[in-house]
Amino acid sequence: METQKKLISIVLLNWNGKKLMQKFLPTLIKNSKGVDIYVVDNNSNDDSIRYLQENFNSVKIIHHKQNLGYAKGYNDAIKNINTKYLVLINSDIETTKNWYQPIIDLMEKQIKIAACQPKVLDYNNKNYFEYAGASGGFIDLFGYPFCRGRIFNFLESDKSQYDDDKEVFWATGACLFIKKSSFDEVNGFDEDYFAHQEEIDLCWRLKNKGYKIMVCPKSVVYHVGGGTLEKSSSFKTYLNFRNNLLTLYKNLTRTELIWILPVRFILDGVAGISFLIKKNGFSHLIAVVKAHISFYSKLPKYFIKRKKIKQKANLTGRLKLIILLKFHLFRIRKFNDL
Secondary structure: OOOOOEEEEEEEEEOOOHHHHHHHHHHHHHOOOOOEEEEEEEOOOOOHHHHHHHHOOOOEEEEEOOOOHHHHHHHHHHOOOOEEEEEEEOOOEEEOOOOOHHHHHHHHHOOOEEEEEEEEEEOOEEEEEOOOOOOOEEEOOOOOEEEOOEEOOEEOEOOOOOOOOEEEOEOOOOEEEEEHHHHHHOOOOOHHHOOOOHHHHHHHHHHHOOOEEEEEEEEEEEEOOOOOOOOOOHHHHHHHHHHHHHHHHHHOOHHHHHHHHHHHHHHHHHHHHHHHHOOOHHHHHHHHHHHHHHHHHHHHHHHHHHHOOOOOOOOOOEOOOOHHHHHHHOOOOOHHHO
């Protein structure tokens, strides 16, 4: 018998995040009264499940028998959740009072909105934006992602300069509000990504379907960041470069693909060499090389995936600029100066 559809279901993906849940789950429950909360466990070995069972009877647990990663971990769990809106949230997010209502109100008013994010501030420096999403995500001509409030590793202080609701290109996977029907329509996250940048690909596919992606800064959360992979991780570098190339290959129009992808190969090569001047840079250079090898190996499979998508040009939030030049040559650090 099918359960009654809920308006909102919060879904938290966990892998060895017991300490983070001890810190942030009580606040999430307190600020989300009356809302179903699911913890999806990716086969943790840090006693996460027992901790939940002993301390939070209201939390529903979905236990995977292996670590399925971000994409498949969510996809498999979401299949069995009957709700209008999903809220996919990281275990290292601190919510605030009335954090979800402004976004739900906005999505209820505008039916073309498929996904939305709150304003994401840094938990450890609460006057600054946080890397993962800040106040809404964009990409440049060559697919490099950045945000209102964050360009590459430069984070702006929050002075209410980005407090307007705005259509963006992508919404952060750290705290993603999405219509279940829209998620199902595009078959969820691409499971070949494992982790990182799968939300950009998901949002691009939604935009190709004609949906809007929004940021609603009236809703505010604080994010620790680096809860699963440290920012300095070479594996994270590998995933970011590879997955970004896969996203471009799937979603660019044919006219754009034939010239943008070759330029990206050159730019990625320059980026890889530039890692050498940084600490542990050689491992990151190797990660870029491995990312490209993996990308080439997946092309036959992704050719089939690409054929299933009706690509569109001139999508809102994809800015016709080269963010690498803006940042490195013209020394622009703030979104409003672009």
